[in-house]
Amino acid sequence: MSGRDAILGAIRQSLGRPELSTEAKRGLNEHITKHHANLIPGRAKGDRAQLLKRFQDMAEGVSCTVEIVADETAVPAAVADYLRGNNLPTAVTLAPDPWLSGLDWAGQSLLETKTGAAGIDDMVSVTPAFAGVAETGTLVALSGAAHPTTLNFVPDYHVVALRTSQIVGAYEEVWDRLRKAYKQGRGFTMPRTVNMITGPSRTADIALTIELGAHGPRSLHIVLIDDEKEQA
Amino acid sequence: MEFMKPGAFKDNASNALADENLRSAMAMLNAGMIPNRQGAVDRLPEFEKLSQRGRELKDHVLGNLDFYLERFERNCKAAGGHVHWCSTAEDACQAILKICRSVDAKTVTKGKSMVAEEIHLNQFLEKHGIEPVETDLGEYIIQLAGEPPSHIIGPAIHKTKDQVSDLFLKHHAKLGRTVRQTEPPALVNEAREILRQKYFDADVGITGANYLIAETGSSIIVTNEGNGDLTQTLPKIHIVITSLEKVVPTLEDATTFLRILARSATGQDFSAYTTISTGPRREGDVDGPEEYHVILLDNGRSAMLGGEVNDMLRCIRCGACMNHCPVYQSVGGHTYGTVYVGPMGAVLSPALLGVSETKHLPCASTLCGRCEEVCPVSIPLPKLLRQWRARAFEAGDTPNLERWGLWIWAFFARRPWLYGAAARLAMRGLAWLGRDNGRLRNLWFAGGWTDGRDLPAPEGQTFQERWRKRDRRVS
Numbered sequence: 001m002s003g004r005d006a007i008l009g010a011i012r013q014s015l016g017r018p019e020l021s022t023e024a025k026r027g028l029n030e031h032i033t034k035h036h037a038n039l040i041p042g043r044a045k046g047d048r049a050q051l052l053k054r055f056q057d058m059a060e061g062v063s064c065t066v067e068i069v070a071d072e073t074a075v076p077a078a079v080a081d082y083l084r085g086n087n088l089p090t091a092v093t094l095a096p097d098p099w100l101s102g103l104d105w106a107g108q109s110l111l112e113t114k115t116g117a118a119g120i121d122d123m124v125s126v127t128p129a130f131a132g133v134a135e136t137g138t139l140v141a142l143s144g145a146a147h148p149t150t151l152n153f154v155p156d157y158h159v160v161a162l163r164t165s166q167i168v169g170a171y172e173e174v175w176d177r178l179r180k181a182y183k184q185g186r187g188f189t190m191p192r193t194v195n196m197i198t199g200p201s202r203t204a205d206i207a208l209t210i211e212l213g214a215h216g217p218r219s220l221h222i223v224l225i226d227d228e229k230e231q232a
Numbered sequence: 233m234e235f236m237k238p239g240a241f242k243d244n245a246s247n248a249l250a251d252e253n254l255r256s257a258m259a260m261l262n263a264g265m266i267p268n269r270q271g272a273v274d275r276l277p278e279f280e281k282l283s284q285r286g287r288e289l290k291d292h293v294l295g296n297l298d299f300y301l302e303r304f305e306r307n308c309k310a311a312g313g314h315v316h317w318c319s320t321a322e323d324a325c326q327a328i329l330k331i332c333r334s335v336d337a338k339t340v341t342k343g344k345s346m347v348a349e350e351i352h353l354n355q356f357l358e359k360h361g362i363e364p365v366e367t368d369l370g371e372y373i374i375q376l377a378g379e380p381p382s383h384i385i386g387p388a389i390h391k392t393k394d395q396v397s398d399l400f401l402k403h404h405a406k407l408g409r410t411v412r413q414t415e416p417p418a419l420v421n422e423a424r425e426i427l428r429q430k431y432f433d434a435d436v437g438i439t440g441a442n443y444l445i446a447e448t449g450s451s452i453i454v455t456n457e458g459n460g461d462l463t464q465t466l467p468k469i470h471i472v473i474t475s476l477e478k479v480v481p482t483l484e485d486a487t488t489f490l491r492i493l494a495r496s497a498t499g500q501d502f503s504a505y506t507t508i509s510t511g512p513r514r515e516g517d518v519d520g521p522e523e524y525h526v527i528l529l530d531n532g533r534s535a536m537l538g539g540e541v542n543d544m545l546r547c548i549r550c551g552a553c554m555n556h557c558p559v560y561q562s563v564g565g566h567t568y569g570t571v572y573v574g575p576m577g578a579v580l581s582p583a584l585l586g587v588s589e590t591k592h593l594p595c596a597s598t599l600c601g602r603c604e605e606v607c608p609v610s611i612p613l614p615k616l617l618r619q620w621r622a623r624a625f626e627a628g629d630t631p632n633l634e635r636w637g638l639w640i641w642a643f644f645a646r647r648p649w650l651y652g653a654a655a656r657l658a659m660r661g662l663a664w665l666g667r668d669n670g671r672l673r674n675l676w677f678a679g680g681w682t683d684g685r686d687l688p689a690p691e692g693q694t695f696q697e698r699w700r701k702r703d704r705r706v707s
Contacts, residue, residue: 003317004305007476010319010534011298020299028299028481032447035482038285041278041491058501096518117519120432136502145516153461171490175483189311190448192514193465196506201458204498205370205386207257207393208264209416214369215424216458216505 037172044135044170048228051134055167058137059222062199063212068224072103075161078223079126080108086219088157089123097146100128100161118154125151126159129197130181131174132167132222136198139222140174143193152195158217160197163227171196238569238581241592248563257390258561261383265555268499269606275501282491287609289485290546293477294537300446300479301528307449311511313524321351324529328353328438328471331525332362335468337435343453343460344368345440346384346549347473347529349571350584353438364438365430367459369423376403382565384572385497385551390564393419427459437463437521441474442548443489444526447482450510451526454493454503461507470509470521475529477545483508489548496550496608532584540619541583546609547576553603553613559596568593575603579616587620591629594620655694663692 012018020028046054056066069078083090094101096115105113118125127147131140139160143149152158168174182188201216212218236244248254273279293300305315318324324347332340340357342348342364354364354375366375370388374381376399381387388396396419401412407426413419431437439460441451451472453460464470480486486508494500513520536545554560554574565573570581570590578593594617603613624630625638644651666672666689674682681687 003319003323006319007317007528007530007534008298008302010530011301011476011537014534014537014539015295015297016538020296024296025299028296032303032481035447035484037484038289038488039278039281041276041282043276062500062502062504120428138502138506143517143520144514145518148517148519149461149465150519153458153465171487172484175487190450190508190510192510192512192517192520194450194508195461196502196508197504198502198506199504201456202504203369203420203457204264205368205373205388205457206391206396206416206419208260208386208389209393211416211420213424214420214457214459215367215427215462 035175037170040170040172041135044133046134046169051169052164052167055132055134055137056224058134059132059199060137062137063202064137064199064220064222066222066224068226070226070229072099072161072163072225072227075100075223075225076103076105076108076111079159079161080110082159082221082223083124083157084110091122092124092126092159093118093122093151093155095125095127095147095151097128100126117148118150120154122155124157124159125155126161127151129160129162129166131177132162133171133174133196134167134169135171138171139195139197139220141195141197142178142191143195144191149193149195152197153201153216156213156218157221158200158219159221159223161223161225163225165227236566236569238585238590238593240569241567241596244567244569245563245596248567251564253392253395254390254564257392258564261386261389261555262561265499269496269552269555270499272495272499272501276491276495279492279495282488283608283610285488286492286548287546289480289488290477290548290609293480294542294545297476297479297537300481301476303446304444304449304479307447308511308524308526309449311449311524313449313511313526316525316527317530318527319530321529321531324351324473324527324531325353325356327527328473329356329360329362331469331471331523332357332436335435337362337469339363339365339430339434340436340438341365341367341431341434341463341467342371343437343439343455343463344371344387345438345473346381346571347440347475348438349381350531351473351529353473365427365434367427367431367457367463368455369420369457369459372423372427373399376400380566380571382573383551383554384549384574384576390566431462431466434463434467436469436471437465437467438471438473439464441472441478441526442493443486444474444479445481445483445486445508446479448508448510450508452486452490452506452508454490454506456498456500456504458505461505464507464509465520468521469523469525470512471525471527472509473527473529475531476533477547492608493548493550496548496552496606536583541579541616543611544576544579544583544616546611547580548609549576550608552606552608553611556602556606558598558600558602563596568596575613575617576611579611579613579620582620582623587623587627588629591624594618594624652694652696656697659690659694660692662690665689 203214316327373388382390443452560574671686
């Protein structure tokens with residue numbers, strides 16, 4: 001008997017029942033297809049201004065730095081100023097994302113940019129994100145041809161450009177947006193990797209002292225583009 | 233270092249109590265972990281309700297485990313992944329070896345995985361000529377030291393900063409790092425720089441999984457360092473080693489657990505990195521693994537289902553029970569001699585290894601109940617510990633002296649008048665012995681207890697006498 005049949009058989013024997021009936025399976029299937037949210041905490045709710053403030057407060061609480069810019073054209077200058085102001089390297093790897101790499105990077109003479117996945121010597125990455133979650137100041141990044149996962153982990157310094165309209169209250173709202181964006185037939189297919197990123201890399205493995213930059217980025221800077229002004 | 237054995241618990245404990253380094257390391261655990269968790273719980277008013285929902289979800293999954301595992305397998309395969317069902321530790325090791333050999337792997341990087349510890353994967357890979365490189369800082373430290381983990385989320389929690397300094401100098405000197413670093417930032421940085429190239433050189437990356445999602449066929453890891461992500465993104469193959477009970481129905485259900493896991497474990501609102509992985513790299517992707525394998529390990533879990541220790545399968549491996557256990561706090565994790573330690577280990581290990589092998593572990597508890605209070609999925613750990621004690625007694629694993637003691641106690645307990653008389657006699661006798669200063673320096677039948685402290689002497693009356701005198705009123 002294969003491992004699979006042996007294990008499923010052992011499970012059923014311990015549960016004292018045979019394989020579930022078609023009807024029972026239908027009920028469980030419904031649990032999956034309806035995928036109802038369980039309890040969503042109050043801190044994930046609020047009006048736009050409250051959620052944006054909570055996102056920023058929570059992100060800063062886990063050692064992110066946050067800068068708000070008026071529109072997307074200000075992003076390259078904001079990145080250049082941030083790097084210069086913190087005395088960081090100015091060779092930057094951009095995500096090969098059409099929107100991000102389409103911004104006017106050439107106008108920043110200080111920066112030396114390239115696009116692609118991250119190599120071992122890359123020190124700074126700039127990426128977009130799929131969403132921000134106010135509940136815990138979390139960024140959500142999805143992998144794909146335009147969004148290499150290595151950019152989130154290999155470079156020492158990570159800068160994320162996020163639009164305020166991408167900020168939601170609860171994780172569940174991200175899953176709703178994800179299901180719509182990755183719809184396939186009646187269901188959806190997850191991207192290869194969904195990274196929920198809450199602050200820079202950290203460890204407390206030596207004497208329970210918290211240190212940043214254990215293996216991933218030493219810092220995480222969020223450039224927040226205020227694209228909700230008109231609605232407000 | 234030779235693996236400590238669970239059968240040597242009592243000797244291990246004596247040695248641990250005399251170990252100054254261990255005492256200072258464990259004191260930091262007490263000062264940090266307990267208030268951190270409490271702070272995180274206090275910041276989320278819905279914590280109890282979320283815990284309750286988590287408990288219900290786990291019970292629901294366990295009752296329908298076959299369905300959710302089959303659904304997970306179907307969706308994992310649909311996304312291009314491979315699922316390997318392994319009944320035993322040996323099956324799991326062999327499956328991993330086969331995958332490693334398919335790319336002629338020389339080195340394997342590893343994220344933190346308790347299931348990998350459970351199957352002793354590192355020793356197995358080394359025996360077959362493959363070098364496993366632990367990348368979680370705590371795991372890396374104990375790999376250098378040749379020790380097993382002493383805590384399920386902080387594997388090197390028993391090591392002081394000075395011990396880490398010595399260890400790094402000893403092992404890194406040959407790599408040109410001849411300066412003994414003494415501060416955590418420099419130590420963390422040294423490990424970071426040494427491990428960096430390893431991620432890029434490894435042929436296979438192995439991680440654990442905190443959850444599997446049936447709905448999407450995905451695995452989830454929750455980490456703070458980012459080592460798990462480098463481990464699973466850079467090599468050609470990503471292997472996930474995990475066990476049956478980790479499956480949850482939907483993304484929303486996983487989210488409920490994510491809200492209680494970090495808060496219970498480290499006292500963070502959310503860990504730095506929560507990563508959901510589904511299958512291998514997609515068309516057009518410029519990074520990510522080309523193959524994605526999930527090793528589904530049983531190793532005794534299917535036999536626990538529906539039985540006396542069924543509730544233990546709800547465990548989400550947060551470590552809160554050990555952080556709050558007065559026995560664990562005193563003796564540390566190595567004393568247990570098993571991979572899983574503290575209260576959860578004392579319940580799980582007898583189920584995985586047999587009660588005869590591990591009979592001391594369920595006794596290593598005062599049954600104070602703090603573990604159950606802080607367990608985010610309400611596992612009745614004290615009740616399960618008592619059950620294992622009863623099983624050990626039935627199996628004849630209890631030492632004779634203890635059996636006689638229990639027999640004598642039971643003889644009196646069944647005869648209340650005799651019990652009362654004996655208790656009165658004993659209380660008066662002890663009061664007389666301690667009449668000088670109200671303390672007993674040593675008792676011939678409880679030397680192990682009085683060696684380390686004095687016993688306050690009874691005042692001469694039994695509880696029942698005083699209870700009657702107060703007219704059975706509490707105040």
